Amino acid sequence: MENHEYSVGLDIGTTKIVAIVGRRNTHGKIDVLGVGTARSLGVHKGIVNNISQTIQSIRAAVMQAQTSSGVEIRKVTVGIAGKHIRSLQHSDYIMRENPDQYITEDDIEKLKEQVKKLVMLPGEEIIHVLPQEYKIDSEGEIHEPIGMHGKRLEANFHVVVGQMGSIRNIARCVKEAGLEMEALTLEPLASSEAVLTKEEKEAGVAIVDIGGGTTDIAIFKDNIIRHTCVIPYGGGIITEDIKEGCSIIEAHAEQLKVKFGSAVPELERDSTFVTIPGLHGRPDKEISLKTLAQVVNARVEEILEMVNTELKAYGAFEQKKKLIAGIVLTGGGSNLKNLRQLANYTTGFDSRIGFANEYIANDKNQSLKGPEFATSIGLLMESLKIRDKKPGSVPEQEMEVTPQAAAETSAEVLENSAEETQEKSPAEKRRKKLTIGEKIMESVKKFFEEVE
Numbered sequence: 359m360e361n362h363e364y365s366v367g368l369d370i371g372t373t374k375i376v377a378i379v380g381r382r383n384t385h386g387k388i389d390v391l392g393v394g395t396a397r398s399l400g401v402h403k404g405i406v407n408n409i410s411q412t413i414q415s416i417r418a419a420v421m422q423a424q425t426s427s428g429v430e431i432r433k434v435t436v437g438i439a440g441k442h443i444r445s446l447q448h449s450d451y452i453m454r455e456n457p458d459q460y461i462t463e464d465d466i467e468k469l470k471e472q473v474k475k476l477v478m479l480p481g482e483e484i485i486h487v488l489p490q491e492y493k494i495d496s497e498g499e500i501h502e503p504i505g506m507h508g509k510r511l512e513a514n515f516h517v518v519v520g521q522m523g524s525i526r527n528i529a530r531c532v533k534e535a536g537l538e539m540e541a542l543t544l545e546p547l548a549s550s551e552a553v554l555t556k557e558e559k560e561a562g563v564a565i566v567d568i569g570g571g572t573t574d575i576a577i578f579k580d581n582i583i584r585h586t587c588v589i590p591y592g593g594g595i596i597t598e599d600i601k602e603g604c605s606i607i608e609a610h611a612e613q614l615k616v617k618f619g620s621a622v623p624e625l626e627r628d629s630t631f632v633t634i635p636g637l638h639g640r641p642d643k644e645i646s647l648k649t650l651a652q653v654v655n656a657r658v659e660e661i662l663e664m665v666n667t668e669l670k671a672y673g674a675f676e677q678k679k680k681l682i683a684g685i686v687l688t689g690g691g692s693n694l695k696n697l698r699q700l701a702n703y704t705t706g707f708d709s710r711i712g713f714a715n716e717y718i719a720n721d722k723n724q725s726l727k728g729p730e731f732a733t734s735i736g737l738l739m740e741s742l743k744i745r746d747k748k749p750g751s752v753p754e755q756e757m758e759v760t761p762q763a764a765a766e767t768s769a770e771v772l773e774n775s776a777e778e779t780q781e782k783s784p785a786e787k788r789r790k791k792l793t794i795g796e797k798i799m800e801s802v803k804k805f806f807e808e809v810e
Contacts, residue, residue: 392427
């Protein structure tokens, strides 16, 4: 099978690493060719803390995916999360020299570049600038300024910031595992691709991805990303609490959480017990399911209160910013029994579980339905988007353009027809419009070239 026929998403999580291989069929759905999973041994709360172990886990997952799919994996689209990711809101503007000319993508890029000059904390770097709404002179709430006239171009931006060292560590692990990184994508954005509908993004929705080490949040309103953040707690800390509270080993604590854990103690009976085998001839231990639920509930409520804090920080309880579609819970942690009911009560928003196989055509045995696959499927979808934008005759650096490429190219053609003396060619302009992953990759590649 030729390399261009398939794409690969690689989710480097805290508890597991997933490699998923797929291609788009004639109906626009995704045919999954193979899946590989491996225990993640070198990642803590979304951040690589052991290079060699992470490389081994990546190799194991990729090898399994290659065996099940029958294809050789060379390029992967990788997710990035971790507690080092943060976001902020910023407004900025530029004064255009000639207001009689159309506003072009060059003007928007100039405005973005100005935002990227913001001074960050030591070691931090702006990894993406997402325009939200524009204002031209005195006219506000403009979503597409290209082709319009004006002197002052202003915009509100959602700025995503992260530690460049963490990005380089991920890039090194992928490279030394014998793979080429096609792009980097923020994990909550990847998960949203897999489980959210366009209607939900327009109405207003928060995706809460509860992973093993972190809980990732992304808020959408009017089809625009409004807020992102990473809470440094996930399902792993619930397991840790069960281990300490019930005085059992971690493996038994994880099994208890998965099979019998509940987020609402009131729905469990006092008379129901589960038996845990004793260690090395010691007597078995009986644990009440109600007691187990009380331990789980305490930590889950804490995580949901942090989610509530982020919703308030965005303004989700204001009428204008209200999340009509509520909350979508996904990630492995959302498998916890009665979590949806507790989320409804804690946040006041209606919630649902986001299943990850809506866009999968051949998942007849429902093996990919679990919300724990949301990020990896979202990364696969992101990789397929990049491949879809790659005509065979176009050089690679010109292929990978942003989702707005078609509209932007049309605007450039309009501008070029009005100004025949334009200095930059359309090819040069397309070269500038890289996705977030490609911009990060350019920086990472430059770093490794300097090191070598």
